[in-house]
Amino acid sequence: MANEEGIDARTAEELLRRFEPVIRFTRGEWFYPVDCEPYVDACSLWVKRPDEDAVCVVPAGELTLERLAQQPEDTTGAVHYLKIPDPKRDENLGRRARRRAQRSHTDPDWPKQTFHAGRGRLARVGYISRLAAALFSLVLLARGRVPGGDVEGGRVLYGRYMEEGERFTYHGNVVRQDGWIVLRYWLFYAFNDWRSNYFGANDHEADWEKIFIYLSESEDGEVRPEWVAYAAHEEAGDDLRRRWDDPELEKVGEHPVAYVCVGSHATRFFRGEYLTELAFPLPRAISAVRRILRRFWYVTLRQYADEDYREKPYEQFTIPFVDYGRGDGLSVGPGQDREWDPPRMMTPVPDWISDYRGLWGLYTQDPFEGEDSPAGPMYNRDKTISREWFDPVGWAGLDKVPTRAEELEVITARRAEIEDRQESLRSELREKSDRLRELGMDAEATRDRSHLSKLHEKGTRDITELSTEVETLREQLSNDEVLARSLEEHAASLKKGERPPAHAHIMHAARPVSEAETHAGRVAQLWASVSIALVLVTLILIIAYERSHLLGALVFAIAVFAFIEASFRRRLTRFIVSVNVALAIVGTLVLLEHFFWSVIVLAVLVVGLYILWENLRELGS
Amino acid sequence: MVGIGVLLYASIDWSTIVDLSNDPGKVRLHTDDKDTVKRFERAVVFTVYFFVPVILLLLSGLGFVLLRRRGWMLASIAQALTMLACLFFYGVSRPWFVYPIIAYSILLILLLNSRSVRAVVHRRRLTPSEARTEIASGE
Numbered sequence: 001m002a003n004e005e006g007i008d009a010r011t012a013e014e015l016l017r018r019f020e021p022v023i024r025f026t027r028g029e030w031f032y033p034v035d036c037e038p039y040v041d042a043c044s045l046w047v048k049r050p051d052e053d054a055v056c057v058v059p060a061g062e063l064t065l066e067r068l069a070q071q072p073e074d075t076t077g078a079v080h081y082l083k084i085p086d087p088k089r090d091e092n093l094g095r096r097a098r099r100r101a102q103r104s105h106t107d108p109d110w111p112k113q114t115f116h117a118g119r120g121r122l123a124r125v126g127y128i129s130r131l132a133a134a135l136f137s138l139v140l141l142a143r144g145r146v147p148g149g150d151v152e153g154g155r156v157l158y159g160r161y162m163e164e165g166e167r168f169t170y171h172g173n174v175v176r177q178d179g180w181i182v183l184r185y186w187l188f189y190a191f192n193d194w195r196s197n198y199f200g201a202n203d204h205e206a207d208w209e210k211i212f213i214y215l216s217e218s219e220d221g222e223v224r225p226e227w228v229a230y231a232a233h234e235e236a237g238d239d240l241r242r243r244w245d246d247p248e249l250e251k252v253g254e255h256p257v258a259y260v261c262v263g264s265h266a267t268r269f270f271r272g273e274y275l276t277e278l279a280f281p282l283p284r285a286i287s288a289v290r291r292i293l294r295r296f297w298y299v300t301l302r303q304y305a306d307e308d309y310r311e312k313p314y315e316q317f318t319i320p321f322v323d324y325g326r327g328d329g330l331s332v333g334p335g336q337d338r339e340w341d342p343p344r345m346m347t348p349v350p351d352w353i354s355d356y357r358g359l360w361g362l363y364t365q366d367p368f369e370g371e372d373s374p375a376g377p378m379y380n381r382d383k384t385i386s387r388e389w390f391d392p393v394g395w396a397g398l399d400k401v402p403t404r405a406e407e408l409e410v411i412t413a414r415r416a417e418i419e420d421r422q423e424s425l426r427s428e429l430r431e432k433s434d435r436l437r438e439l440g441m442d443a444e445a446t447r448d449r450s451h452l453s454k455l456h457e458k459g460t461r462d463i464t465e466l467s468t469e470v471e472t473l474r475e476q477l478s479n480d481e482v483l484a485r486s487l488e489e490h491a492a493s494l495k496k497g498e499r500p501p502a503h504a505h506i507m508h509a510a511r512p513v514s515e516a517e518t519h520a521g522r523v524a525q526l527w528a529s530v531s532i533a534l535v536l537v538t539l540i541l542i543i544a545y546e547r548s549h550l551l552g553a554l555v556f557a558i559a560v561f562a563f564i565e566a567s568f569r570r571r572l573t574r575f576i577v578s579v580n581v582a583l584a585i586v587g588t589l590v591l592l593e594h595f596f597w598s599v600i601v602l603a604v605l606v607v608g609l610y611i612l613w614e615n616l617r618e619l620g621s
Numbered sequence: 622m623v624g625i626g627v628l629l630y631a632s633i634d635w636s637t638i639v640d641l642s643n644d645p646g647k648v649r650l651h652t653d654d655k656d657t658v659k660r661f662e663r664a665v666v667f668t669v670y671f672f673v674p675v676i677l678l679l680l681s682g683l684g685f686v687l688l689r690r691r692g693w694m695l696a697s698i699a700q701a702l703t704m705l706a707c708l709f710f711y712g713v714s715r716p717w718f719v720y721p722i723i724a725y726s727i728l729l730i731l732l733l734n735s736r737s738v739r740a741v742v743h744r745r746r747l748t749p750s751e752a753r754t755e756i757a758s759g760e
Contacts, residue, residue: 301731301735302736304738573694576701580734583701584726586704587708587724588727590711590720
């Protein structure tokens, strides 16, 4: 459990400022990290109880961080949430902020510039994904979602705040856990406008993102950064973190560099455009069938796979979106376009963090939660304490990794433990081996004596059991010896200053898409934009005018569209393989239809011949 | 397939066919035997449909020797065309020869797409985009 033992506010702030990250934004970003207090001051607080309409419990202008911590009118099942004020209600402020936003396009001193999705956004995904994305947008009409006007509200609110003076602030908190000192940088954005402005998956009011730096402490109190973890969407685990000496980790002095994706504010290690997928689990029955087919295809038939075949614990359906982390916009951090303002310290933990369990923006009641605002740093949307708060080390998969200062100590302790166990195993093994030999003699002495047959049977059973135990003990002993030797070698290499590969812990590195994919040709982009509509129109025309050859015309049309698509996406090989596989399936069905009984007879014959062959081979040997 | 073609042409009773053309450079065939006409038509249609795949298969054989990737691609296209021709024949008249060709094509498609063959002809090039994409669901 993370705690603040031995870390006062001053030390915490010094450490945070010493290693504060450099954040590079994408050109066109509207919302930058700010102090959450002015946001709360401007919002109203609402509560939604089950089967009741939401009610405003603190109107805009009366809310403060202290008031927020009180979480008024709390009852079972109640959801508290903040709401950004409607800009239309305050025309003057709205106009002023809009003027500011307009000026930003021409003002070189102001970072906001028009965002261009660039060529190839649609060209990067296939028909099914495009169709699914279109359906996903349609489903949004039925789901709870953030209304379009809220984005304007967020912009006005943020514009008003920046009007008073540009400030770039993070919220800082430092804790200790399992020998690590964890510097937690919480970045608060007034709005996530990924869907509205950057063709992304969702919008929501307020956005809490985070960057954690893990320090180890030597005996003389010197701290050394060892790992850094960036949050991206709701991921957790080893893939989130990079080692401080990783050559791929970009740094400016002691400050790690992060690339923030426009709109979604997902934080990345590399600049570029990321294909991000929204995942939906498939129904269990479909998932099981798909798994069986995949196994048959890749394992039984040994067919080629683009990636190594891996059994998936669950099958899912994904809708791809693009996360733009180009890093070509404003850079915030030490020595950058803008410097960080003094952080809002969260050490010791303030009440508005620990006592307010509600959402930090509109509660849309979206069943997928993507459009609901996030809770604060300490909580999940369901009011449980978030892992990154109570277990920041485990969140980044570091719970199995000792600090560098502790590595040799851990190895020494582990070897001592193994030696103790080996000693006790050896003694147990000696004892049991002696007993086994005794039983062996008993069995030999009682063999072929009719009056001792029962005793002989029991002795034989005991020997079998004891043999298994002795075998297990020997195996344990042998494994321990190998492990102890490995630990000794590892300790020796650590003493020499050698380190395991920096990427050894990463299973699936999140990397941007390649340059070639990012820059699809104009025709490909045009095709991607019109293809779905063209497919639908073609289908309608075929149904209307070619009913007599419906199946043939549909197959032909689909093949033509698939061929054009594959050509644009440079996937002709995959297209040809898919066509061949489809034809092979149809061919198999034709053969089965025509030769069903012959196939059955042949199969039985083959099995019979195989068994005969095996038996004859055994006879011959 | 060449063998089947030869068999189809051999099954035609050429003695019932007469050349009506007087021009030495032209051929104008005629027969009154309906069965022969049917056999002749089938043999010609077979030639039309399978000529291109056979040529492609010969070229792919050459391609495998010279340029592996092209050879594989030609062989795959030839198999697709062969299967399409078979399915067309199957839909129209269900002649006996489509079944062995379909069976052979299925086996060849599986062989061409098998790991051992693809590993030789398509050396995998790992690009950054092949790395796993992200899974998002909220913030």
